[in-house]
Amino acid sequence: xxxxxxxxxxxxxxxxxxxxxxxxxxxxxxxxxxxxxxxxxxxxxxxxxxxxxxxxxxxxxxxxxxxxxxxxxxxxxxxxxxxxxxxxxxxxxxxxxxxxxxxxxxxxxx
Numbered sequence: 001x002x003x004x005x006x007x008x009x010x011x012x013x014x015x016x017x018x019x020x021x022x023x024x025x026x027x028x029x030x031x032x033x034x035x036x037x038x039x040x041x042x043x044x045x046x047x048x049x050x051x052x053x054x055x056x057x058x059x060x061x062x063x064x065x066x067x068x069x070x071x072x073x074x075x076x077x078x079x080x081x082x083x084x085x086x087x088x089x090x091x092x093x094x095x096x097x098x099x100x101x102x103x104x105x106x107x108x109x110x
Contacts, residue, residue: 003040010036 010033013019019026 003036003043006036007033007040 010029013029014026014033016029019029
């Protein structure tokens, strides 16, 4: 996204009337525009390579987790928390379906 923005900025600069008036400015902006387009192309190739090499987003996350071990720990912690949440949510739903007696209300408000 960042390189797409840089390409947009460089193309906007090329359409600036100052480029028509100042040849040195036009030369500098043209060089900038070329560099930004090459950077965007390079970034796009890298993204495509990651997808083709790894096959899916899950594989990309797996690749990053091997490079950044803390990411792997965070992903596991998130999965565990999500499982805990789903388990507790199902308990709440079960108690909400039951008759509203004293013990059930007490468990609902824990």
